[in-house]
Amino acid sequence: MIRFLLRxxxxxxxxxxxxxxxxxxxxxxxxxxxxxxxxxTRASQKVVNEVKKSLGLNRPLLSQYVSYVNSLLxxxxxxxxxxxxxxxxxxxxxxxxxxxxxxxxxxxxxxxGIFIGVTSARHGGKIDVVGQTVAxxxxxxxxxxxxxxxxxxxxxxxxxxxxxxxxAVGVTPPHTITGLYTVDALxxxxxxxxxxxxxxxxxxxxxxxxxxxxxxxxxxxxxMLEVLGKDYIRSAxxxxxxxxxxxxxxALRNALLPVVTVMxxxxxxxxxxxxxxxTIFSWPGLGSYTDxxxxxxxxxxxxxxTIVVAVAYVFVNMLVDVLYVYLDPxxxxx
Amino acid sequence: xxxxxxxxxxxxxRRLSTVRAFGKVSIRxxxxxxxxxxxxxxxxxxxxxxxxxxxLSSPLTQNLxxxxxxxxxxxxxxxxxxxxxxxxRVLAGAKVSVEVTLIVVIVGATIGMIIGVVxxxxxxxVDEVLMRLTDMFLAFPALxxxxxxxxxxxxxxxASVVALTVVEWPWYARLARAQVLSLxxxxxxxxxxxxxxxxxxxxxxxxxxxxxxxxxxQATLDVGYVMLSMAxxxxxxxxxxxxxxEWGSMILDALSYQPQAWxxxxxxxLALTITAFGFNLLGDGLRDWLDPxxxxxxxxxxxxxx
Numbered sequence: 001m002i003r004f005l006l007r008x009x010x011x012x013x014x015x016x017x018x019x020x021x022x023x024x025x026x027x028x029x030x031x032x033x034x035x036x037x038x039x040x041t042r043a044s045q046k047v048v049n050e051v052k053k054s055l056g057l058n059r060p061l062l063s064q065y066v067s068y069v070n071s072l073l074x075x076x077x078x079x080x081x082x083x084x085x086x087x088x089x090x091x092x093x094x095x096x097x098x099x100x101x102x103x104x105x106x107x108x109x110x111x112x113g114i115f116i117g118v119t120s121a122r123h124g125g126k127i128d129v130v131g132q133t134v135a136x137x138x139x140x141x142x143x144x145x146x147x148x149x150x151x152x153x154x155x156x157x158x159x160x161x162x163x164x165x166x167x168a169v170g171v172t173p174p175h176t177i178t179g180l181y182t183v184d185a186l187x188x189x190x191x192x193x194x195x196x197x198x199x200x201x202x203x204x205x206x207x208x209x210x211x212x213x214x215x216x217x218x219x220x221x222x223x224m225l226e227v228l229g230k231d232y233i234r235s236a237x238x239x240x241x242x243x244x245x246x247x248x249x250x251a252l253r254n255a256l257l258p259v260v261t262v263m264x265x266x267x268x269x270x271x272x273x274x275x276x277x278x279t280i281f282s283w284p285g286l287g288s289y290t291d292x293x294x295x296x297x298x299x300x301x302x303x304x305x306t307i308v309v310a311v312a313y314v315f316v317n318m319l320v321d322v323l324y325v326y327l328d329p330x331x332x333x334x
Numbered sequence: 335x336x337x338x339x340x341x342x343x344x345x346x347x348r349r350l351s352t353v354r355a356f357g358k359v360s361i362r363x364x365x366x367x368x369x370x371x372x373x374x375x376x377x378x379x380x381x382x383x384x385x386x387x388x389x390l391s392s393p394l395t396q397n398l399x400x401x402x403x404x405x406x407x408x409x410x411x412x413x414x415x416x417x418x419x420x421x422x423r424v425l426a427g428a429k430v431s432v433e434v435t436l437i438v439v440i441v442g443a444t445i446g447m448i449i450g451v452v453x454x455x456x457x458x459x460v461d462e463v464l465m466r467l468t469d470m471f472l473a474f475p476a477l478x479x480x481x482x483x484x485x486x487x488x489x490x491x492x493a494s495v496v497a498l499t500v501v502e503w504p505w506y507a508r509l510a511r512a513q514v515l516s517l518x519x520x521x522x523x524x525x526x527x528x529x530x531x532x533x534x535x536x537x538x539x540x541x542x543x544x545x546x547x548x549x550x551x552q553a554t555l556d557v558g559y560v561m562l563s564m565a566x567x568x569x570x571x572x573x574x575x576x577x578x579x580e581w582g583s584m585i586l587d588a589l590s591y592q593p594q595a596w597x598x599x600x601x602x603x604l605a606l607t608i609t610a611f612g613f614n615l616l617g618d619g620l621r622d623w624l625d626p627x628x629x630x631x632x633x634x635x636x637x638x639x640x
Contacts, residue, residue: 011469014466014469015466015469015470015473016473018466018467018469018470018471018473019470019473019474021470022470022471022474022479023482026482026483026486027486029486029487030486129362132618136611136614136615136618137607137611139558139559139610139614140558140562140607140608140610140611140614141607141610142562142565142566142569142581142582142585142603142606142607142610143566144566144569144582144585145585145599145602145603145606145607146603148585148588148589148592148599148603149599149600149603151592151593152592152593152596156592156593157593267475268474268475268476268478269475271475271478272475272476272477272478272566275477275478275481275570276477276566276569276570280589290478290481291570294481294485294570294571294572295570295571297485299485299486302481302482302485302486303482305478306474306478306479306482309474309475309478310473310474310475310478310479313473313474313475314473
């Protein structure tokens with residue numbers, strides 16, 4: 001176990017160095033000379049050179065990279081030109097809203113996806129065709145388009161769900177404990193506040209979950225079909241167990257293992273999705289922050305989000321790896 | 335009732351018959367082919383006619399007398415805020431999407447394949463370096479990295495193509511490498527090595543042709559995903575720029591006129607969904623054809639119940 005963890009940690013460190021190399025390279029190609037920008041367009045070349053020197057832009061690349069990583073390690077991501085706050089500060093502020101959205105999306109995606117996958121594998125035939133069609137369609141729908149349609153239908157037509165935001169206008173949010181409104185509202189014991197927050201999270205989370213539904217459904221279906229062909233299922237059947245029990249107790253448990261692996265991938269999909277969906281639902285999270293940053297060429301903010309998300313992604317995948325080993329004793333620790 | 339299949343003879347027989355009688359493809363694959371061929375046809379018509387579809391006004395012609403008109407016989411999908419015909423813009427959007435996606439997938443898969451084959455075949459330090467490079471790129475959620483790259487190098491279609499290719503190749507590199515590792519020790523490779531074939535000949539004559547089919551299936555499965563990513567970048571304002579008719583940027587423009595002008599967002603998105611669906615189905619079909627274990631057969635066990 002120790003050797004396994006050591007290997008993973010070395011690997012992650014390497015990947016993290018890689019991540020900073022890529023973002024460092026990207027910051028070098030950002031249009032516009034930062035020194036020129038700071039000195040003003042009318043400044044003489046001499047002044048620009050001096051600014052360059054004070055920014056350290058005339059130093060060798062390697063030493064620039066070292067100081068870049070150094071400032072990253074201290075949590076400095078620069079200042080956003082839109083909010084005029086340090087990017088780190090912004091990220092901390094917007095993070096809980098996105099986390100709440102992603103958690104609900106994961107929940108919806110897992111529940112609906114597993115249901116479709118199991119039903120497809122269990123019944124076969126026409127039901128399987130329907131299930132697979134739903135799964136494939138869900139991987140073909142652009143989330144931002146679906147968001148507009150759902151909003152049009154559930155808000156403009158049916159007046160059933162709110163159009164956006166985290167809470168109804170004028171409602172005071174719960175005290176920040178976790179930053180997740182639904183959880184905080186429950187912790188405070190305010191049921192109406194919880195329901196309001198829940199109503200607001202349903203549509204955006206459902207949109208985000210769509211691609212995940214297809215992915216999970218396909219994975220579960222394939223692994224169910226594989227597991228059902230195994231000998232121990234035959235034994236269970238020979239023992240005379242009810243088919244329901246065989247499906248859900250014996251087969252599903254093992255068939256769900258690959259879903260754990262898919263979860264790491266899903267995190268990437270969901271984070272990407274928030275950038276496309278949050279703006280439509282005026283959801284005050286990292287996604288709309290990124291969208292805004294892109295629209296106003298706020299490079300510090302864009303790079304800040306990119307780095308933080310990549311680091312989070314790396315850790316989620318590590319967690320998935322470890323979880324997998326824990327769940328499946330057959331996996332060798334190498 | 336359910337078919338009892340799953341025996342090896344049965345599935346291989348079915349595979350043969352698929353080759354022999356292409357007309358007997360399943361409804362699912364026929365649908366996939368119809369959509370894909372349709373999208374390609376629209377693209378070809380667009381290229382041949384110089385961007386103007388028969389019986390329709392040009393996708394760029396403005397008519398300020400009929401701005402944001404709902405669908406009628408003269409404008410089957412309505413018009414946008416400049417009175418441009420949405421149907422002809424949706425059709426023209428097919429060209430942009432198909433073109434961009436094919437470039438990204440083909441270039442990405444080729445680069446990835448070469449890197450994967452070289453890494454897997456040479457092994458050792460080369461493998462280590464190339465694969466750590468691959469891991470670096472895979473550490474980012476694809477769309478986020480693509481958006482950061484596109485935002486950094488320029489807001490236009492070319493920048494998005496580069497950005498999407500950069501996030502696309504690592505997947506192929508990994509896949510190709512895995513394939514090579516299992517192929518490397520196969521007898522036919524050992525045989526040609528014994529006969530004195532050069533490393534380059536082994537890599538590109540013996541290994542590459544056997545890696546390609548898997549990668550082609552993966553590429554077909556990826557087309558839908560890349561198409562959606564491209565539209566996503568345009569929707570964020572960093573892909574295609576006005577007035578180029580592109581589905582993602584049309585939906586972005588439509589956002590300001592929701593929910594009144596429902597047709598404006600509906601049709602470009604529908605076109606995108608259907609096209610991506612077609613390519614996804616085609617990819618599934620190709621994969622099932624190669625890997626019969628994933629076909630939806632019911633097992634003996636499933637037959638036993640009820």
